[in-house]
């Protein structure tokens with residue numbers, strides 16, 4: 001049961017989070033002209049204007065109609081913006097709302113949401129307790145904002161976005177961290193805006209392992225590339241090698257070689273490779289091949305989460321590597337403040353108690369795990385959020401990227417994608433089993 005005072009605090013917080021998401025959606029869609037908003041920049045991405053109206057449509061479905069019980073605003077467009085009914089490749093051919101129509105639709109929906117938020121009680125039913133449905137919609141919009149940022153990265157043309165560079169490295173971070181074997185509480189039953197696939201908290205016995213203190217850098221990845229890593233089948237899994245051949249992979253997406261040196265194109269600007277930054281835009285198969293070449297493997301999802309959340313002093317699982325407080329700019333490179341990963345060693349305040357750095361922010365990190373519900377999983381509020389994706393087709397990514405908002409990033413947050421995908425801001429770090437002489441040392 002929440003009190004009237006704390007209900008009011010939660011209303012203020014929700015309104016602020018909704019506004020923060022909307023400010024970012026506006027920035028990403030006002031940066032380019034109408035023609036570019038309607039254009040499909042890649043067959044695996046939606047036109048930006050589809051994302052924009054889809055965000056409004058989900059807000060209408062969940063908050064205006066379901067939570068608020070109000071009349072539909074635009075029931076006629078539900079099918080157009082249903083991600084399950086409209087494959088991405090087909091979206092540009094749909095009779096989509098034009099940019100000005102989409103924008104005014106979003107304003108109409110948001111006005112109704114703020115109106116119903118004013119009088120809401122957060123203890124009436126599960127969907128609204130602790131403001132869950134509002135939190136889900138905030139995270140949904142922020143997730144589409146990251147998708148729209150990835151569309152901007154795929155777009156061809158003069159730069160449209162700008163941001164200050166990430167902070168420099170202030171400490172030297174290298175090598176591996178030993179994580180002792182122990183029981184570990186994975187997932188959460190209490191984080192109010194955690195999604196169904198993060199629940200419930202459950203205890204897992206995790207044997208001792210080693211994990212890299214930092215994500216794999218461009219410099220390290222370049223050594224794999226120049227050492228012939230893309231040409232040697234022995235480092236690749238069967239499906240990985242097949243994909244490497246069919247897709248003609250020779251370097252991370254967006255890397256360019258000018259005849260002398262490697263660089264990359266970021267949001268329309270070319271620059272030389274920064275060797276100390278985490279590598280980004282690699283698919284799962286590339287991450288897996290690098291790990292094999294390095295004599296290691298990718299961490300499992302539970303290993304990643306234990307490295308990020310386990311407090312060796314108390315055995316408790318934290319919300320984040322540094323504790324339970326929400327991420328600030330000192331702890332992690334999140335929220336599109338910078339449009340690049342920060343060099344390794346830039347966030348000592350964000351390290352875990354065991355000394356694992358930059359788990360949160362910078363780059364999503366591939367793990368070796370497929371997508372399964374935790375023991376006791378129940379779909380909520382709808383099967384299509386997570387459950388329909390369960391199985392071995394996807395690989396889990398953890399930790400968020402520079403493009404992820406803090407509202408959609410926790411130590412428990414789970415992301416998934418196909419192992420061939422690399423338009424996302426994906427990198428990785430390696431792990432390994434202890435050698436016989438290291439066990440319990």
Ligand SMILES: [Fe+2]
Pocket residue numbers: 054058083140144
């Ligand atoms: Fe969506």
